[in-house]
Amino acid sequence: MLIDALQCGEFDREAFEALHKGGYTCVTPTLGFWEGTLESMDAIGHWRDMERENSDLIRIVYKADDIRECEKDGKVGILLGYQNTNLLEDRIRFVELFADMGVRVLQLTYNNQNELGGSCYEEEDSGLSRFGREVVREMARAGILVDCSHTGDRTTLHAIEHSPKPIAVTHANPASVFPHKRNRSDDVLHALAETGGVIGCAAYRNITPADACATIRGFAELVARTVEIAGVDHVGIGTDYSYKGDDKFRDWMRKGRWTRSVQYGAGSPKAPGAVAKPEWLPGPERLGDLAGGLKEVGFSDEEVGKIMGGNWLRLYETVFG
Structure with missing residues (x-):
């Protein structure tokens, strides 16, 4: 089983063919970053259209058993998610x-x-608001x-404290x-593990060590160091792999409608634009x-199975059945 808990960009049949070739069981695409309700509903409609048009390759999944069914019949499960609320x-x-x-993942x-809480890029992290606590509880109830x-x-x-169910850092x-504002502290990873959550190791160059971008072994060593912190039952893969992201798409991710100023996201003035894919992951089919x-x-076959997809499947089943 191969589950990637986060990808983004402009998906099309070429992307689905690459995912199918790579043997993916399930992928969570990003349906939106800054969009409001109507635009977000449009995105769901678009993905339903793509499911119909590419039904030989993909299937939108809603439950853990749907993902298991994809593993049996060789289709790529699509778990719908957004990177904002x-x-x-x-x-x-x-x-x-x-x-x-059909939405199964929401980034707060x-x-x-x-309105819910603080971002990693704010000078001061407010913590969850009262509304944020309500939403976290409601998300657990709704699955x-x-x-x-x-x-x-x-x-x-x-x-983590207020959710009745485990959460994720996908x-x-x-x-x-x-060290990077986008990465999570050991305290977070310990709390995540203590409550049954999972972190997905990312392969996005701006937040990933150079060695982990250079070779498969280097990335495997990053995973091993993450396991040392969180435990083997609480680490998966969330590559943050992006498809066909041009300057217009990148500006939308970073700026939305809220600013006219230059924004770098996880980049910096020294690395302001697109970054190269990891050398070992030039296309998704190599994951x-x-x-x-x-x-x-040094991981056993059982441990490899957990990291490559088993831990995500367990968490998904806990959260939405």
């Missing part, structure tokens, strides 16, 4: 409505403070996984291994090669 537009009832439409905040990949550490710890790395790298650094 703007789609709720301050309405607690919309959590359940979006769950009914993207790169800015919002939507809480993602804290871009939230601040304080907000993430609050989410695409980040340990800050103790690669399955990581299994061999994990064995090379």
Whole structure:
């Protein structure tokens, strides 16, 4: 089983063919970053259209058993998710409505403070707001996984504390291994593990060590260091792999509608634009090669199975059945 908990960009049949060739069981695409309710519903409609048009390759999945069925018949499961909660537009009832439409993952905040809590890029992390606590509880009730990949550490710890179900950091790395605002502290990873959550190791160059971008073994060693912190039952893969992201797409991710100023996201003035894909992951079809790298650094077959997909499947089943 091969599960990637976060990818983004412009998906099309070429992307689906690459995922199918790579043997993926399930992928979570990013349906939105800054969009409101209507635009977010449009995105769901677009993905349903793509499912119909590419039904020989993909299937939208809603339950853990749907993912198991994809493993049996060789289709790629698509688990719908967003990297922000703007789609709720301050309405607690919309959590359940979006769950009914098939959404299974919501990141509490993207790169800015919002009504729910603090982002990793704010100078001060506010923690969860009162509304944020309500949404976290409602997401657990409705069966939507809480993602804290871009939230601040304080907000993430609050989410772990207030959620009745385990949460996730779908695409980040340990800050103790690669210091960056987008990466998560050891305190977060310990709390995540203690409550049954999972972190997905990211392969996005701006937040990933150079060695882990250069070779499969280097990335496997990053995974091993993450396992040393969080435990083998709480680490998976969340590559943050992006498809066909041009300057216009990158500007939308970083700027949305909230600013006219230059924004770098996880980049910097020294690395302001697009970054190269990892040398070992030039295309998504190569992710399955990581299994061999994990064995090379000492993981057993059972442990490799957990990291490559089993831990995500367990978490998904806990959160949405």
